[in-house]
Amino acid sequence: MTLRTGVIGAGIVAENNHFPALTRNPKTTLAAVCDLDESRAREAAAEHGATAYTNPEILFSEEELDWVHIATPVQSHAELATKAVESGIPVTLQKPATTTRDELEDVLASAREHDVPTSVVHNWLFYPVVRRLRRRIRTGELGEIRAVETTFTGEGRPDETYRGSWVFDLPGGDLEEGFPHPLYLTLAIGGTPRDEEAVDVRTRVAGEYDDDVGYDGVRMQYVTDDDTLCSVTYTSGSAPNNQIRVHGTERSVTVDVPTNTVDAHDREEGPFHLPSEQVRRGLTTARSSLLGVANSLADYGLSHVEDEYGVHRERSADGHYFLFNEAATAFREGRQPPVPLSRSRWVLTLMERARESM
Known part of the structure; x- marks a missing residue:
């Protein structure tokens, strides 16, 4: 069974991730492209052998779709996802899934009512290095997890973007568009907060901006039910x-x-005031670095082959491709996708906590 798939939103995210993933995967067929910009919709559809639309409702009524990807500005996600599930079409939303937790709950309620699977794009979870980390945790190699720290620094200015002016309506501007990445990584690896009271948030504005930017840096900490201390640092x-x-x-x-x-x-390493232990740790780190270079070269080579020749690989190094392939497999087998939309609950809760602390 090949999944007839539509993509709503033909901008940079669809062009770089959704279109190439769907067109080279034998499990999916890119059947329709929808965008308010008619020329952009027609151009993308012509390139990939799909049908162009400018109205999502017409798309849903005229196409027999097995799956739809929504890669539009986040402000439109809730309405479009609701219309899709009401039409009985499984949905994958780009992140952030919605602008607020309330919007998310409305979409989830509609999905339950119509018994339609929904999912969200948390692609960093499927980068090879993160997959290897999660595998080591699952096998118990690290023992019991006591703390998880995720750091994303060096992000661009919140008042500059290549994505489109819609990001400036978000409280953190362009910075907030990428904020889900460190959040969902921390939640997936460390666990969810014990409760909302277990979350401590600090925001800051260090730069000078023409627009009203709510924050350009966030530090967040929380404790899980298993007493794991989790922290996220996200700055421009x-x-x-x-x-x-x-x-x-x-x-x-x-x-x-x-x-x-x-x-x-x-845990056997140290104490590090001993020169011999300092050397030992340095050698271990050097070996890790060399292995990382080897893995990067291998992943780069395979990714280049995939992109250049349209090759399908089940264990792709591309996070988007890996996720979409896993989701396609799940839909074909009647299972839930690997990242159900409900995973966005805590992501949006933490984002809203950051907004509240401004």
Whole structure:
């Protein structure tokens, strides 16, 4: 069964991620493209052999779709997703899933009423280095997890964007569009907060902006039911650094996402005032770095082959492709997609806490 799929929103996210993933996957067929800009819809549809639409309601009524991707500005997500599920079409929403938690709950209620699967794009969970980290946690290699720290710094100015002016209506401007990434990574790896009272948030505005920007940096901490201490740091205006640190009872791991490096150290190391232990730790880190370079080269080579020749790989290094392939497999087998829309509940709750602290 090949899933006839439509994409609503033919902008940069669809062009870079949704269209190439759907057109080269043998499980999916890009059947329809919808965008308010008629020329953009027609251009994308012609390129990929799909039918162009400018009205989502006409799309839903005229096309027999098995799946629809919504890659429009977030302000339109709730309305479009609701119309899709009312038409009986499974939906995948780009992140942020909706602008507010209340909007999300309305979509989820409609999905339950019509018994239609819904999902959200949390693509960083499916980068190879993050998949390897989560596998090590699942197998118990790290022991019991005591703390998770996620750092995303060096983001662009909140008042500048390549995505479109719609981001400036978000309280954090362009910065808020990317905020779900460190949040869903921390929630998936460390767990969800014990309750909303267990969440502590600090925001700041360090830059000077022409527009009314609510924040350009966030620091958030919370405790889970398992007493795991989780923290997220997300800022603009500093040197880029995207890392995940996981501290377990047996081993601690630092994942540097851009370099594909996993630097692991066990509890037997140290004490580090001894030169021999300093050398030992340095050698371990050096080996991790070399392995990260090797993994990066392998992933880059495979990704290049996939993109250049339209090759389908079940274990793709591309986070979007991997996620969409897993979702397509789930839909074909009558299972729930790997990242159900309900996973956005805590993401949006934490985003709203950041807005409240401004």
